[in-house]
Amino acid sequence: MSHPDIPTSLLSRRSFLITAAAAALVAPALDPSEAGAAAAHVPSGPIPLLLPEPTGRFPVGVLPLHLRDASRPDPLVPGIPFRDFMISVWYPAHPGPGQPRTDWLPPAAWRTFLERNALPLDLLAVPRTHGRIGARVLPAAAPYPVVIFSPGYGLDRGSATVLVEDLVSHGYLVVTVDHPHDAGEVQFPDGHVVAIGLADDTPDDDVRLVGLRMADVLFALSRLSTVNAGRNPSVEGGPLPVGLTGALDLRRVAVIGHSLGGATAAHLLNDPRVRAGANLDGGIFGPPLWDSSDKPFLFFLGQGHDTILDPTLHDLWVRLHGFRAAVNLRDSGHLSFTDFQALIPQLAGPAGFTPEQVAGYIGTIAPAASVRTVRAYLRSFLDLTLRHRDDGLLHRPSPRFPDAQLVTL
Template sequence: MRLIEIIYAILALGLLWWSFFSKKQNWKIIILLLSAMLFLITLQYKVEGFRWQMIPLYVVPIFLIFFLRVNVSKKWLKITMSISIFLFTVIAVSLPFIFPVFAFKEPTGKYAVGTTSYTFVDHDRLETYEKDPYSKRKLAIQIWYPVNKDEKGKFAPYISDIQPIAKGLKKALHLPSFLFQQLSLVKTHSMLNVHVSPEKSNYPVLIFSHGLTGFRNQNTFEVEELASHGYIIVGIDHTYDAAATIFTDGSSAEIRFKNLSGFDELDSHITLWEKDVSFVLNELEKLNKNDRKNLFINRMDLNQIGMFGHSYGGATAVQMLMKDDRIKAAVNMDGTLYGEKIEETGVEKPLMIFNGEKSIDYNEYKKTLNQADSQLDKPLSYYENNWKETTERRENALANGGISIEIPHTSHMSFTDFPLFSPFFANKGEDPRYVHEVINAFTLHFFDFHLKNKPFHLNQLKKAYSDIKVSE
C-alpha cells in the first residue's frame, strides 16, 4: 500500500472498530475523523490515483454514517458484528496488497534513465494480421537510455494506456482485465524525452524482445538497470503478437495472436519476429543519422549491439545472433529455441541462457501433463518428444562455450515484471526482487564483457549468488 492509503486505512478501520464497540461515542470526534477520512480520500485520489482495490475502504465513511446508531448491546449481535467487521478488515487490507501499486527498485548505475518512443512503418512488408491487403507492417518501439543524474524531467508511467494492455492480458492469461488496472498507477525511474548523457560520445545498444502475448515494457526492472549502466535499450512490440501495441499517435493494436502449436508452426512464425528486429536495426541506423527528436544523432554505437529477450523473444534473440552480423552477443531468458535448428557444434557467438527451475525440471513437466491429462488433444508421446526436442536444442545452443544459468524457485514468468503484479504470479519460495537482482547482475556483466571489453567476473558472481546453478 502507498503512504496515503496506509494512513487512510488505519484511520478508517480504527474508527470502524471503535465506533461500533465503544461504550461511549463522542460525536464531535467521530465527525472530525469522518471529515479527515473524506479529506484523505480526496487527497489520495489526486496524489496517488484511484484504484478498485481500495473500494471497500472508500465506502467505510458511508457505512458509518448510515449504521453508526446500530445497537450492538445484544450478545449475539455483537458477536455477528465482530465477525463481520473482522472479515471486512481482512478483505479490505488484503486487496491492496494482493494487487499492489508496486515500485521498481532504483537503478544502481551511475546514470539516471531517460525514455522515449517511436513508431516505424515497414513499407516493404504487408501486415498479414490485417484484412486490408495493402496494410503495411507497423511497429512501436520504446528506447531507454543513460542521462545525467542532475537531469530533470517528467517520469514516464509504466503503461501509458492501460485499457488495451489489460484487454490483451485478459486474453493471454484468461483473467479479468480489471485485475490489471492498477498498473496504470505504477511509476518508473525513466524520464520522458530528456537528453542522452554527454559523458560519452556514444553508447552500445541492446535490443529487447518480449514473449508471445507480452509487451515491450514487461522487463522494466531490467531495461532501466541496464540503461543506468550506460546502454541504450530498444524494446520492440511485435504487433498483434503483443498483448497490445500502443503507437505514438495514441492508437493501439490489440492482440490477434494465432494459436500456434508444435515446433513446425512456431519455427516458421519466428521469421516474422526476425524481420521485425532486422527492420528496427535498419531504422536505428537512420535514427543515428537523423532523429527528429534530436536525441540519438551519433549517440548509438551500432558496432556494439547485443540482444536479449524473454520466451519467444529469447528464441528470436538467438536466431538473430546466428543470422545477423550486427548482433554481437545475446541473452535468452527461458525461451524454447524455436526457429532454424542449431547444429551440435553450437552458436559461434557469445550466448547466455537463463532457465527457470520449473521450466527444465522433467518431473515438473510430467506433473503438468498429468494434471492436464483430460484436456490433452494429442497423445502423451507427442509431449514427450517435445520435451526431448526442447532439451536437445538447448544443449546444442550451449555447446560452443555458452553459459547456462538456473535460478531456484523460478518458472517461465519469473524473468519478467509479472511476479511484481501480484504475489499470485510468484512461485512458492520465490523472491521476485532477488530473482531480478540475479538476472540484472549476470546480464550486465555478460554484455559489459562482450560489448564494452570489461572483465567478466563470473566466479565472483557465482560466490555472490551461491544458490544459482551456472554451467559453462
C-alpha cells in the same frame, strides 16, 4: 518454457495471460471465503504498483518510436500492406528531473492489460518507470553499446523494464521492440490499441511468429542507423532528444529476449550486425538458421527447464562454439525474468491470487533476490561480450548469488 506440472504447449511461448490458465491447472481456485478476505484487505483508491530502482549511477531517458516497414505487408492481418510496430529507445540521460517519467503502459494499453487479464480496473495504478521521456542524452567518451530486447508471447516491450532500466543505468542503450498481434497490447501515438489476437496455437505458429519477430527486430536495427545520424525514423517524425546523434555504437550490438523473444535472439545470431545473444527461459522453435556460431550466448533457465524437458536447448548448445554459459535460477517461474517478478506480489491481494497461483507465475524465490540475480548475470554477460570486462561471475559459482546455479547442458 517447460515445467514438470504444466503442459509444455501452454508455456512454450505463452506468458502472463496464458500462464494464468496453465497455473489454474495445478493451483486450486480461490474459494469465496478467501476471495472475500482478500478483498477486505484491499485499500480504497488506486494502489500504486512499484518497480525496483535501477542500481547504476546513470539516470534513464526513453524515446518511443512508431516504425513502419513498407516493404512487407502485415503477415497477421490480411489487407494491411505494411507492418507497423512500436519500439522504445532507453538511454543514459543527463542528470536532473528533465522530462516527466513515463508510465509502464500508456493509458489505453493499461486499461486493455487490466481487462485482458481480469484485473480490477479501479484498484491498480499503472507502474511509473524511471525513464524520463525525451530527456537529454548523457554525453560519454564513446558511444553506448546497444542491446535489443524482444518480449515473451502475450507480453509487451515494457515487460522487462526492471532489466532494461538497470542496464541503461550502467551505460547501455537498450531498444525494446513490440510485436503487434502477439504482444499483449500495443498503443500507437494516435491512441488506438492493438491487442493480442491470434487464434491458432500450433508448432507451425511458433515458427511463423519467430520469423515475424526476427523481421521486426532487424528492421528496427536498420533504423537505428537513421537515429544515430540524427534523423527520426518514426511515422510521426519530430526532433530527437538532444545528444542522441552518434550515441549508439552499432558495432557492439546484442539481442536478448524472454520466452519467444529468447528464441528470436538465438536465431538472430547469424546476422553479421549482432555480436551476442541471450535467451531468458525460452525454448527454441523451428530449424536453426545456422549450423554453428562462434558468437557468445547466454541461457537463463527457470526451475525445471533443462535439456531433458527441452532438447531444443541442447541442440542449440552444441552448435555454439564461442563463449557460452547457462544459469539456472532456483525456485523461479517463467515470469521471474520479467517485471512480473516484482509486480505479481503487489497484484496478488487485489487480484485474489492464492500463494499457489503466485508460485505458478514467479516460483517461490524471493522477488528481490530474483531481480538482483538476473540483473547481475545479464549485465555480467553483456559487459564480457560487448565491453570485454570480465567480473568472473559466469565462470564459477558466487556466494553473492546463491539462487543462481551455473549448469552444463
